[in-house]
Amino acid sequence: xxxxxxxxxxxxxxxxxxxxxxxxxxxxxxxxxxxxxxxxxxxxxxxxxxxxxxxxxxxxxxxxxxxxxxxxxxxxxxxxxxxxxxxxxxxxxxxxxxxxxxxxxxxxxxxxxxxxxxxxxxxxxxxxxxxxxxxxxxxxxxxxxxxxxxxxxxxxxxxxxxxxxxxxxxxxxxxxxxxxxxxxxxxxxxxxxxxxxxxxxxxxxxxxxxxxxxxxxxxxxxxxxxxxxxxxxxxxxxxxxxxxxxxxxxxxxxxxxxxxxxxxxxxxxxxxxxxxxxxxxxxxxxxxxxxxxxxxxxxxxxxxxxxxxxxxxxxxxxxxxxxxxxxxxxxxxxxxxxxxxxxxxxxxxxxxxxxxxxxxxxxxxxxxxxxxxxxxxxxxxxxxxxxxxxxxxxxxxxxxxxxxxxxxxxxxxx
Numbered sequence: 001x002x003x004x005x006x007x008x009x010x011x012x013x014x015x016x017x018x019x020x021x022x023x024x025x026x027x028x029x030x031x032x033x034x035x036x037x038x039x040x041x042x043x044x045x046x047x048x049x050x051x052x053x054x055x056x057x058x059x060x061x062x063x064x065x066x067x068x069x070x071x072x073x074x075x076x077x078x079x080x081x082x083x084x085x086x087x088x089x090x091x092x093x094x095x096x097x098x099x100x101x102x103x104x105x106x107x108x109x110x111x112x113x114x115x116x117x118x119x120x121x122x123x124x125x126x127x128x129x130x131x132x133x134x135x136x137x138x139x140x141x142x143x144x145x146x147x148x149x150x151x152x153x154x155x156x157x158x159x160x161x162x163x164x165x166x167x168x169x170x171x172x173x174x175x176x177x178x179x180x181x182x183x184x185x186x187x188x189x190x191x192x193x194x195x196x197x198x199x200x201x202x203x204x205x206x207x208x209x210x211x212x213x214x215x216x217x218x219x220x221x222x223x224x225x226x227x228x229x230x231x232x233x234x235x236x237x238x239x240x241x242x243x244x245x246x247x248x249x250x251x252x253x254x255x256x257x258x259x260x261x262x263x264x265x266x267x268x269x270x271x272x273x274x275x276x277x278x279x280x281x282x283x284x285x286x287x288x289x290x291x292x293x294x295x296x297x298x299x300x301x302x303x304x305x306x307x308x309x310x311x312x313x314x315x316x317x318x319x320x321x322x323x324x325x326x327x328x329x330x331x332x333x334x335x336x337x338x339x340x341x342x343x344x345x346x347x348x349x350x351x352x353x354x355x356x357x358x359x360x361x362x363x364x365x366x367x368x369x370x371x372x373x374x375x376x377x378x379x380x381x382x383x384x385x386x387x388x389x390x391x392x393x394x395x396x397x398x399x400x401x402x403x404x405x406x407x408x409x410x411x412x413x414x
Contacts, residue, residue, distance in 0.1 A: 030360075032368040039065075039372045041073035042365070051076045054361045057252050058086035059353040062272035063369055067283055067346035069276050070373075078249040078354065091233060091240075091248040091269045092352040093260060095330025096157075097339050098236065098268030099202050100302065101225060101278065102217075103146045103314025106209050107298050108224045110142070114212040117143045117301065117313070124208040128171045131186065138190045143301075145198075145205040147311040151189040152204065153196030158182060160261030160333050163239055167264045170207045174200065195309025203265045228292040229281050231274040238267045249354040251334020261333045272350035279341045279348045282326070286343065302326070303343055317343075320377035331356060338362050347373055 032046065041061075051059065058076030062069060074086040094101075110117050115124045120139040122129050130140060135151065144150035159181060161167055168180040176184030185200030210217050218236045226234045235241070239262045240248060248269065251260040284290035285299035294302075301313045303326045310316050315326035323342055330337040336358040341348025349369050351362045371378060 031364050031371070039070070041071050042075070042368075044075055047075040047365075050361055050364065054357055055253070056353050056355050056358045056361050058090070058249060059351065059358065059361065059365070060086055060088060060090060060092065060272045061352075061365065061369075062088075062276035062350045063373070064276050064279055064283075064341060064348040065346065065373055067280055067287075067289075069273065069280070072273050072276075080250070080252065086249060086354075088273055089233060089247060089271060091244065091271060092337060092354060093251070093263070093330070093332040093335040094268040094270050094275070094337055094352070095332040095335060096199070097270075097275065097328050097330040097337055098266045099146075099199075100314035100326075100328050101221065101234075101268060102202065102206060102209075102236075102266055103302060104278075104282075104293055105217075105221050105224055106142055106146065106205055107294055107301060107313060109209055109213055109220075111294060111298050115142065115208070117141065121145065121204065121208055124212050126211045128174060128207060130204065133187060135187045135190050138187075140187070140191045142205055142208060143306060143313055144191050145201040145208075146313045147195075147306040147309065148197045148201060149192050149195055149306060149308045149311070150198065150201045150204075151187045151191045151193065152185050152198045152201040153188045153194075154182075154185055154198050154200040157331070158199060158263060158265045159255070160263045160267075162256065162258050163260070163262055165262070167238070167262060170203060170210075170264075173203055173265055174207070192306075192308055195311065199265065206266060225278075225293055226274075229274075229277050231270070231277055234268065234270040234274045236266070236268055238262050238264050240269055244269070249335075251332075252355040253357055254334030260335075263332065267332075272352050275339055275350040276348070279339065279350070283341060283344075283346055283348070321375075322379040322381060323376040325377070336362065338366060340366070342375070345376065347375060 056076065057080050058078050060074040062072045064070060072088045074088050074090060076086050078084045078086045078090045109115060118141045121141060132138065140150045166179045172180045174185045176182060185204060206217055209220065213220055221236050225231065254261065281290055281292060282299055282302060285294055285296055286303065288296045302315055303317055304312050305317050306312060310318060315328055317324065317326050323345065325340055325342055327340040334356060335354055336356050337352040339350045349366060351365055353362065
């Protein structure tokens with residue numbers, strides 16, 4: 001069994017592991033010390049004290065390595081009152097991680113010819129019209145909506161609804177009409193002039209997708225993504241179907257005493273294992289090795305920043321150390337999650353927990369995994385140089401050059 005222990009260091013992070021050295025970005029002050037070769041699941045007796053310390057009932061993890069799922073593990077409780085343990089089949093609310101999943105569905109519609117990625121949105125919508133107001137003459141597009149550059153800078157997250165509350169339609173959400181509990185989604189600046197995260201813009205694109213395809217959003221994602229990728233524990237159906245409720249983790253630390261809140265805007269229930277399958281499909285498609293959902297060219301749109309801000313179509317993209325990564329986080333009422341994966345090297349991770357208080361715990365677990373598996377975000381840049389590769393060879397080359405100097409000078413004089 002792997003041997004992990006907690007290591008406390010006030011100002012720096014140290015992990016003993018068979019991986020490259022380097023300086024991490026935004027390192028947490030704590031991590032787990034990993035013995036060389038320990039790249040498997042954490043021991044439960046190591047994780048449990050951390051769950052207790054941070055007030056996290058349960059956490060589930062999936063790790064991707066070499067374009068495959070390396071390991072999955074679950075710790076703690078899915079339901080504290082019933083003392084029901086988390087398993088690798090436990091469903092969690094993914095929060096905004098649902099956005100890149102939805103983006104893949106829209107890209108599939110582009111691929112099938114339903115609309116263009118740079119087509120003006122009102123020429124796609126049939127059930128609603130975006131009012132441009134003072135920004136008339138500009139064009140909002142699916143690309144801009146899914147990269148948070150459309151100008152719909154709502155600046156808010158959706159708080160969700162109690163399970164027994166009436167749910168608004170997507171049109172009511174966009175117009176801010178009851179029973180919607182947030183204001184309307186409208187343009188605040190011209191499209192593609194600045195980045196501002198906009199969940200409302202993504203909801204608008206969801207409506208454009210269903211208007212164009214003529215099927216419910218839940219059906220589109222099941223037929224085009226969850227089915228082909230064997231993501232059998234994933235659904236956008238809101239509320240969660242009754243026959244899946246016993247499989248779901250209960251929210252903790254959120255509003256009220258409800259087991260969870262309902263998110264009609266874009267609520268995804270899933271597992272780290274299913275999201276790892278999603279990650280692997282993106283990675284393999286980028287290599288031209290899989291096209292179960294998208295072609296290689298279309299998948300590249302998911303990891304290529306649009307030119308304004310850090311987002312591509314669906315994912316945030318960043319350079320860390322010597323690597324490029326695509327990622328997204330999720331933060332619903334009573335749930336917290338993160339997804340990060342390398343663009344080309346075939347590794348990644350997904351961590352999900354059933355409380356908003358899980359941020360620091362997720363950071364500790366994630367960086368421990370990243371270091372133990374030798375992610376290149378900790379690699380030092382290769383030093384630029386010319387000529388021989390070793391000091392000894394360099395010294396020999398200089399000595400031979402010095403010995404030949406008289407001959408060169410003689411030839412120059414002649």
